[in-house]
Amino acid sequence: MKKNERDGQALTSAMLEGDRVALARLITAVENRGSDTAAIMSRVYARCSDTFIIGITGPPGAGKSTITSCLVQHLRARDQSVGVVAIDPSSPFSGGSVLGDRIRMQDHFLDPEVFIRSLSTRGSHGGLARAGRDVARIFGAYGKDVVIIETVGVGQTELDIMEVADTVAVVLVPESGDTVQVMKAGLLEIADLFVVNKADREGAVRMKTELQTMLSLRAGSGGEDTWEVPVLLTEAHNGKGTEEILNGCLAHHERPGDEERSRNRGQRLREEVIEICTEELVRRLHERSDDAPLAPVLERVARGEQDPYAAALEIINNDVSLARVLSGGDE
Amino acid sequence: MKKNERDGQALTSAMLEGDRVALARLITAVENRGSDTAAIMSRVYARCSDTFIIGITGPPGAGKSTITSCLVQHLRARDQSVGVVAIDPSSPFSGGSVLGDRIRMQDHFLDPEVFIRSLSTRGSHGGLARAGRDVARIFGAYGKDVVIIETVGVGQTELDIMEVADTVAVVLVPESGDTVQVMKAGLLEIADLFVVNKADREGAVRMKTELQTMLSLRAGSGGEDTWEVPVLLTEAHNGKGTEEILNGCLAHHERPGDEERSRNRGQRLREEVIEICTEELVRRLHERSDDAPLAPVLERVARGEQDPYAAALEIINNDVSLARVLSGGDE
Numbered sequence: 001m002k003k004n005e006r007d008g009q010a011l012t013s014a015m016l017e018g019d020r021v022a023l024a025r026l027i028t029a030v031e032n033r034g035s036d037t038a039a040i041m042s043r044v045y046a047r048c049s050d051t052f053i054i055g056i057t058g059p060p061g062a063g064k065s066t067i068t069s070c071l072v073q074h075l076r077a078r079d080q081s082v083g084v085v086a087i088d089p090s091s092p093f094s095g096g097s098v099l100g101d102r103i104r105m106q107d108h109f110l111d112p113e114v115f116i117r118s119l120s121t122r123g124s125h126g127g128l129a130r131a132g133r134d135v136a137r138i139f140g141a142y143g144k145d146v147v148i149i150e151t152v153g154v155g156q157t158e159l160d161i162m163e164v165a166d167t168v169a170v171v172l173v174p175e176s177g178d179t180v181q182v183m184k185a186g187l188l189e190i191a192d193l194f195v196v197n198k199a200d201r202e203g204a205v206r207m208k209t210e211l212q213t214m215l216s217l218r219a220g221s222g223g224e225d226t227w228e229v230p231v232l233l234t235e236a237h238n239g240k241g242t243e244e245i246l247n248g249c250l251a252h253h254e255r256p257g258d259e260e261r262s263r264n265r266g267q268r269l270r271e272e273v274i275e276i277c278t279e280e281l282v283r284r285l286h287e288r289s290d291d292a293p294l295a296p297v298l299e300r301v302a303r304g305e306q307d308p309y310a311a312a313l314e315i316i317n318n319d320v321s322l323a324r325v326l327s328g329g330d331e
Numbered sequence: 332m333k334k335n336e337r338d339g340q341a342l343t344s345a346m347l348e349g350d351r352v353a354l355a356r357l358i359t360a361v362e363n364r365g366s367d368t369a370a371i372m373s374r375v376y377a378r379c380s381d382t383f384i385i386g387i388t389g390p391p392g393a394g395k396s397t398i399t400s401c402l403v404q405h406l407r408a409r410d411q412s413v414g415v416v417a418i419d420p421s422s423p424f425s426g427g428s429v430l431g432d433r434i435r436m437q438d439h440f441l442d443p444e445v446f447i448r449s450l451s452t453r454g455s456h457g458g459l460a461r462a463g464r465d466v467a468r469i470f471g472a473y474g475k476d477v478v479i480i481e482t483v484g485v486g487q488t489e490l491d492i493m494e495v496a497d498t499v500a501v502v503l504v505p506e507s508g509d510t511v512q513v514m515k516a517g518l519l520e521i522a523d524l525f526v527v528n529k530a531d532r533e534g535a536v537r538m539k540t541e542l543q544t545m546l547s548l549r550a551g552s553g554g555e556d557t558w559e560v561p562v563l564l565t566e567a568h569n570g571k572g573t574e575e576i577l578n579g580c581l582a583h584h585e586r587p588g589d590e591e592r593s594r595n596r597g598q599r600l601r602e603e604v605i606e607i608c609t610e611e612l613v614r615r616l617h618e619r620s621d622d623a624p625l626a627p628v629l630e631r632v633a634r635g636e637q638d639p640y641a642a643a644l645e646i647i648n649n650d651v652s653l654a655r656v657l658s659g660g661d662e
Binding site for chain 1: 369370372373376377597598600601603604605607609611613616617620628629634635638639640641642643644646648649653657658659
């Protein structure tokens with residue numbers, strides 16, 4: 001066992017025993033996507049089954065952080081411990097006052113039962129979607145009753161993170177654009193609950209009606225057990241309607257299970273295995289790019305003597321080379 | 332050789348001989364990321380070396396499409412053939428009037444020397460970055476003198492696509508936010524040229540000054556051969572200043588080569604080999620997820636009998652299984 005793997009396992013043990021410092025360090029380790037991430041997460045996974053993971057997403061400026069802050073408050077009033085994973089937007093142009101948002105969250109920074117962690121999307125490529133989910137599960141294993149993941153739902157990465165959530169609330173504002181755009185963004189597919197925030201503004205009621213129409217058009221298949229996606233009106237800046245969001249999320253979470261639900265869950269888990277494999281294979285490709293048999297091929301390409309596609313095919317279609325590049329190699 | 336590979340090679344041959352229908356079909360094939368993509372692209376790559384690839388990126392609503400349209404016009408006036416790859420934003424919330432943009436481009440739809448293709452970001456995960464680059468190269472191999480790739484620079488995928496460009500112009504507007512945000516978005520690193528569009532609006536000159544200051548702070552290392560990133564003021568809606576963008580791009584493209592430049596190019600190509608390998612490995616993982624040895628593991632996970640991390644480790648650390656899953660397997 002390598003050193004960082006030993007460290008990872010020690011941190012995991014300490015975290016599972018309730019060590020808050022170990023929790024913070026373990027999150028950092030997982031955020032960095034080291035070689036021991038999957039081993040850490042396998043132990044974590046077994047311990048996070050009872051945690052309720054809520055996803056909050058929507059366009060920039062919709063008031064997601066304010067709503068998250070209100071949800072934390074309501075949960076604390078019900079004596080529930082909370083973990084918050086806030087995914088910072090990958091682009092500053094998407095708007096929103098990140099700093100202001102975080103300041104609002106400071107209400108909860110002194111509460112030992114609330115743990116808030118921001119993950120940044122800069123430079124982490126596909127790894128962020130996995131890091132976000134893993135951190136949510138670590139909070140669960142640490143013993144948080146509820147974990148809230150907040151992302152800006154503008155990119156595939158952010159939508160991918162939402163797959164870890166048991167219940168997803170999509171927050172919109174009347175200015176978010178018409179509801180056809182909601183469909184185009186793929187938000188209709190992931191919403192278990194719609195929130196039209198800033199409902200004191202013009203167009204809020206119309207947006208609610210449009211969303212309801214769209215949802216009813218989509219339904220079709222539903223038997224009597226089918227979850228009806230509610231559309232809530234809120235004014236989060238003064239807390240109005242936010243407790244209904246929490247109640248809606250809980251109602252969704254506690255709905256009776258059905259076949260489709262467990263099928264979807266199974267399919268998601270299958271997909272996740274493939275993603276974890278992929279991440280590890282990519283890590284190995286990078287890690288071993290300075291050794292044979294990869295190095296000489298890459299050198300040829302860098303010198304312009306072979307095109308990158310032909311080089312990749314050469315590596316990929318030579319089973320012996322590929323096995324050497326990708327084998328576990330745990331000396 | 333499988334059927335789709337035969338088709339791919341026939342299409343490639345026809346495209347290289349100038350068949351416009353084959354070009355369109357080949358682009359679709361590459362957009363779909365079939366198993367023959369790398370083989371197609373290896374043939375394409377050898378033929379696209381003389382093409383100048385310009386990248387246009389920046390926040391939504393900066394006027395990128397209008398500028399692209401102006402560049403096409405200037406290039407046509409110089410008797411250059413042009414291919415345009417427009418990457419549609421992954422999110423409707425990022426703003427911008429996609430339809431309106433495309434309508435503006437219609438000026439060029441009847442010109443046989445201009446070929447415009449939109450790629451959509453919906454549902455294509457990491458594949459889009461590769462598809463965008465590949466399509467640019469196909470245009471090059473088809474014989475286009477210049478290829479323009481236009482993306483909304485708000486996500487990692489969009490920035491990744493820009494790596495195929497020889498010259499990147501970052502388009503901003505005075506309202507894009509302050510220049511610190513430009514840095515945060517990673518746009519400073521990729522810009523060979525800044526364009527402050529809608530320069531008749533308040534704050535344009537201040538933005539230009541700020542950008543210049545930031546660029547001068549960064550420089551440092553530069554010898555006399557270092558490219559100085561220009562900051563241009565334009566009003567693209569009436570064509571003002573857009574020819575200077577083209578001239579700036581050409582000046583950048585024709586600058587004397589230096590060691591750092593070829594080192595960066597080599598590094599990018601090395602990285603690209605790894606990306607192509609990764610894409611193919613992921614394809615194989617998915618393709619073979621219904622066969623042994625993957626299928627029984629995935630089934631166990633779907634039934635909740637094993638956690639996805641442990642399952643992935645089991646596949647990844649068993650060299651024999653892994654080889655079976657990932658081998659070329661070209662019966």
